[in-house]
Amino acid sequence: MxxxxxxxxxxxxxxxxxxxxxxxxxxxxxALLELCNELRAFLLYTxxxxxxxxxxxxxxxxxxxxxxxxxxxxxDRIVWxxxxxxxxxxxxxxxxxxxxxxxxxxxxxxxxxxxxxxxxTFGVGHSSTSISSAMGMALGNKHRGNNxxxxxxxxxxxxxxxxxxxxxxxxxxxRPDMLVILNDNQMSIGxxxxxxATYFAKIWASKTYISLREGSxxxxxxxxxxxxxxxxxxxxxxxxxxxxxLFEELGWHYIGPLDGHDLPLLVQTIHNISNLKGPxxxxxxxxxxxxxxxxxxxxxxxxxxxxxxxxxxxxPGKKDSDIKPPKxxxxxxxxxxxxxxxxPRLVAITPAMCEGSGMVKFANKYPKQYYDVxxxxxxxxTLAAGLACEGLKPVVAIYSTFxxxxxxxxxxxxxxxxxxxxxxxxxxxxxxxxGPTHHGAFDLAYLRCIPNIVIGxxxxxxxxxxxxxxxxxxxxxxxxxxxxxxxxxxxINDAIEECKIGQAEIxxxxxxxxxxxxGTILSEALIAGDNTDATVVDMKWVKPxxxxxxxxxxxxxxxxxxxxxxxxxxxxxxxxxxxLNRAGIVLRVINLGIPxxxxxHAGQEEQYAICxxxxxxxxxxxxxxxxxxxxxxxxxxxxxxxPNLK
Numbered sequence: 001m002x003x004x005x006x007x008x009x010x011x012x013x014x015x016x017x018x019x020x021x022x023x024x025x026x027x028x029x030x031a032l033l034e035l036c037n038e039l040r041a042f043l044l045y046t047x048x049x050x051x052x053x054x055x056x057x058x059x060x061x062x063x064x065x066x067x068x069x070x071x072x073x074x075x076d077r078i079v080w081x082x083x084x085x086x087x088x089x090x091x092x093x094x095x096x097x098x099x100x101x102x103x104x105x106x107x108x109x110x111x112x113x114x115x116x117x118x119x120x121t122f123g124v125g126h127s128s129t130s131i132s133s134a135m136g137m138a139l140g141n142k143h144r145g146n147n148x149x150x151x152x153x154x155x156x157x158x159x160x161x162x163x164x165x166x167x168x169x170x171x172x173x174x175r176p177d178m179l180v181i182l183n184d185n186q187m188s189i190g191x192x193x194x195x196x197a198t199y200f201a202k203i204w205a206s207k208t209y210i211s212l213r214e215g216s217x218x219x220x221x222x223x224x225x226x227x228x229x230x231x232x233x234x235x236x237x238x239x240x241x242x243x244x245x246l247f248e249e250l251g252w253h254y255i256g257p258l259d260g261h262d263l264p265l266l267v268q269t270i271h272n273i274s275n276l277k278g279p280x281x282x283x284x285x286x287x288x289x290x291x292x293x294x295x296x297x298x299x300x301x302x303x304x305x306x307x308x309x310x311x312x313x314x315x316p317g318k319k320d321s322d323i324k325p326p327k328x329x330x331x332x333x334x335x336x337x338x339x340x341x342x343x344p345r346l347v348a349i350t351p352a353m354c355e356g357s358g359m360v361k362f363a364n365k366y367p368k369q370y371y372d373v374x375x376x377x378x379x380x381x382t383l384a385a386g387l388a389c390e391g392l393k394p395v396v397a398i399y400s401t402f403x404x405x406x407x408x409x410x411x412x413x414x415x416x417x418x419x420x421x422x423x424x425x426x427x428x429x430x431x432x433x434x435g436p437t438h439h440g441a442f443d444l445a446y447l448r449c450i451p452n453i454v455i456g457x458x459x460x461x462x463x464x465x466x467x468x469x470x471x472x473x474x475x476x477x478x479x480x481x482x483x484x485x486x487x488x489x490x491x492i493n494d495a496i497e498e499c500k501i502g503q504a505e506i507x508x509x510x511x512x513x514x515x516x517x518x519g520t521i522l523s524e525a526l527i528a529g530d531n532t533d534a535t536v537v538d539m540k541w542v543k544p545x546x547x548x549x550x551x552x553x554x555x556x557x558x559x560x561x562x563x564x565x566x567x568x569x570x571x572x573x574x575x576x577x578x579x580l581n582r583a584g585i586v587l588r589v590i591n592l593g594i595p596x597x598x599x600x601h602a603g604q605e606e607q608y609a610i611c612x613x614x615x616x617x618x619x620x621x622x623x624x625x626x627x628x629x630x631x632x633x634x635x636x637x638x639x640x641x642x643p644n645l646k
Contacts, residue, residue, distance in 0.1 A: 002040060002292045005048040010041035019096045024068040032069060032263055036061050039088050040291040046099040047087070052110055052433070056085035056155075059185050059260075059286040063153070064088040066266040070274060071149055074118045077137050081130035081154040083111030085183075086120075093119035103433035105602035110434060125437020126405065127375050128161025130154045131180055135167055138176035149179070149274050156184040157352060160374040171279045172251025179273060179280045184257065185288040247281050256283025261290060325487040331461045332424050332482070333358030335468045336395065338496070340366050345393040346472075349373060351380045357397040357426055377402050381409035381421075388419040393472070399427040400440025400481060411450055414477050418452045421478075422471050428457075428481035429519065429565030430594070430608065435601030441594045443481050444518070445570035448543045454478040454501055455542040457564075457572070459522035461487030463540065466499035474501060483520050483565070485604075504546035508536035513622055514557040516550070518542060518564040518572040524608070525563050527615035532622045534561070542572045547579055554580060559588045559625060563613055568593040590621055 014035045018024060027035065039061050047054040065088075067078055073093070080086050090108060091099060095117065101107025112120035122133045134152035141148050158164060159182060171178070247254040255273060258265060266284070273280050289298075326334075340346045340362065349371045350357050363370045373380045377398065384394035403410070403425060414421050428440035447455050454474055458464035464482050471478035504516075508526060513534040517525035522538050529536040535557065539546065553560065560580075562573035573591035580587055594611050608614040612621065 002044060006041060006045040007048065010038070010045055012038040012042050014038055015042060015091065015096060018092060019094070024065065024092060025070070025072070027069065029264060032065055032267070036065055036263060039065070039091060042091065043087055044292060046102070049100055050102050050104070052087070052103050053084040054087060055289040057087040058292055059288045059290045060085045060153070060183060061088050061290070062261050062263045062266055063181065063183065063284065063286070064092065066263060066270055067151060068092050069267055070270045071151065074121070076149040077121045077134065077151065079122050079130045079134040079137070079150070079152040080112050080124060081152065081158045082127045083124045086112050089119070093117055103601050105600070105606055109601055111437060126402070127158035128164040130158070131164050131167035131171065134178055134180070135171050135176050138178040139174065142176065150177070151179045151181060151274065153181045153183055156182065157375055160376060162376060162378060168247070168250050168252065175251065175278045177277050179282060182256070182281060182283045183260065183286055184283060185286045252279045252281045254281045254283065257285050258283070260284035260286035325489040326461055327358065327486050328461060328464060328482040328484070329356065329358030329426055331464050331487065331492070332397065332426070332468065333361055335465050336362045337365055339472055340369060343393065345391065346395060347371065347387055347392050348395045348397060349380050349384055350397045351375055351377045351402060353397065353399060356399070357424070359397055377405040378409050381406035382413045384421045385409070385413040385417065385419050388421050393420060393422070395422045395424060395472070397424045397426065400425050400443040401427065401438050403443065404446070407446060415450045415452045418476050420475050423479040424468065425479055425481040427484045429483045430599060430604055430611070431484050432604040432607065433601050436598035439599060440481065441567050441599070444542055444564065444566040444572050447479055448575055449570065452477055453543065456480045456499070456540065457519035457542055458482055458540065459517065459520055459538045460490040462490040462492045463499060465492055466497050467540070469496045470499045470501055481519070488523055499540065502541050502544040502546055504537050504539045504541065504549050506535060507538050510535040512558050514553045514560050515618070516553070516560060516562045516576060518562070521563050521565045521613060524613065524615040524618060528618035528622065531619050534622060539572070542575060545575055545579055550576060550579055551583055551585070554585045554587050559590070561618070561622060562589065562591050563618060564593040565613060566593055569596055590625060592618060592621060
């Protein structure tokens with residue numbers, strides 16, 4: 001058991017041999033066991049140097065080694081769900097020496113990525129996709145006459161997603177040759193205990209049982225009463241000792257639960273069942289953070305970690321509270337508790353992101369008003385709609401990228417009915433190292449086209465609190481979007497003030513150029529305004545826009561620059577363009593934001609520069625405006641400027 005994160009590179013002779021061209025499938029059982037030890041130590045060492053996800057990866061080390069030992073990868077397909085657990089997979093597939101670059105610009109992705117390696121068979125970031133994609137591969141193999149084995153790994157959290165159940169049902173009908181491994185880390189769904197369950201699981205995975213089962217099918221199906229009795233008896237036995245009845249009813253052959261850290265058992269079981277015809281489910285039990293004491297004790301807290309750095313000496317006379325602004329998620333969580341204290345109608349909903357959304361305090365203080373629906377974003381939105389129908393006031397706390405999954409429900413179940421549901425949208429904008437699957441790049445674009453909805457984009461933590469209050473008071477669909485991480489250090493007053501919906505604010509007076517800023521990108525806009533003597537407007541609201549102020553600005557300035565940390569296409573800048581066009585105003589406009597491409601993982605500041613929305617890029621865009629405009633002549637239009645995109 002490791003108790004500390006190694007600060008020097010551990011000895012990894014077997015890993016080194018694999019990195020030099022050796023194959024996991026050629027190793028002996030003793031070598032495989034030692035390989036697991038080396039993987040744990042090396043994984044901890046690299047994540048300590050770079051930061052990143054590791055708890056889930058520590059829990060699947062034996063499984064990862066077993067898969068690469070039994071299967072002929074990359075010819076055989078391994079499909080990982082979510083991807084947080086794939087660091088050991090990356091280490092074993094030729095990327096060991098690149099692990100120091102993970103989640104950094106031009107380095108390895110923190111998730112499987114098809115363009116990165118042939119071993120990454122499917123790119124992932126959101127959960128519950130592995131069974132569907134693996135099924136597609138299995139059916140594709142059948143169409144093309146290939147004999148590749150296909151294995152999907154899905155966790156007990158991800159399998160709660162509706163998409164996973166849709167795939168399970170379809171596969172039960174189509175009967176593709178595939179194996180799904182359910183990695184149950186005992187943090188979500190229940191599991192059986194005791195020796196009887198393990199004993200029967202071993203029997204069901206044995207070659208003898210499988211051979212007898214398949215052979216008996218052929219014989220007994222000719223004698224229907226005998227076949228019906230045999231099938232009923234098998235299902236009854238499994239129902240007593242294992243949670244596999246549901247899967248069996250869906251048409252899957254269920255095996256388990258097995259100890260996911262028993263490497264010899266895993267190797268034997270996967271070897272026995274990976275060549276079976278039809279859909280198979282292997283249920284294993286693992287411990288998240290296995291092998292590292294702190295992670296085993298606190299699997300949530302050690303889901304991921306920042307890189308280990310020497311802490312600077314605190315300055316004399318300064319307290320931590322003086323130099324650490326609150327996280328936006330904590331601002332939301334504190335406001336939520338305040339609002340619930342005053343309004344018993346408030347109910348809060350999260351799709352399995354209690355800690356990340358800052359809701360731990362609320363969940364503990366108001367358990368009867370708190371619903372964690374697991375990884376089920378569509379259900380979360382429609383559940384909120386149903387609650388609103390009964391006179392309650394639902395607040396759905398959800399990440400921007402995950403709200404995309406509930407888009408149909410947002411339109412049909414909330415907006416069309418104009419129901420009183422509020423959305424607290426976390427991780428808006430560019431999120432840094434997690435990359436394109438987790439950016440909140442599209443929320444402004446996909447929300448503002450929906451009738452009835454109010455959309456707020458606060459520029460700092462104080463306005464965020466005010467905006468949450470104002471949107472909660474609003475009757476009808478409303479959304480407040482805010483970024484990952486901490487605020488800028490603005491003092492938050494104890495008394496909550498209203499942030500009037502649809503009203504912008506001029507925060508800097510200048511001449512010639514007006515910068516219309518949406519969201520926390522305002523800090524960059526102000527620097528640019530100081531350097532170009534431009535007027536800067538904190539727009540605050542994307543819908544409704546402050547149309548009167550926009551018209552006033554248009555009549556007093558030569559040019560307008562809009563800036564947002566969201567997609568330019570269809571975003572807040574587009575809304576300004578549309579309003580000017582609607583008013584018949586001809587004015588030169590430049591829209592800055594996230595361009596029409598997916599932004600790769602990197603530091604957040606670097607991503608801002610890549611997109612041309614850091615202060616330096618804004619200054620350059622304003623200074624080069626005349627030249628750019630002359631090269632793109634039109635009576636009215638928008639010009640995008642991305643000097644750092646390749």
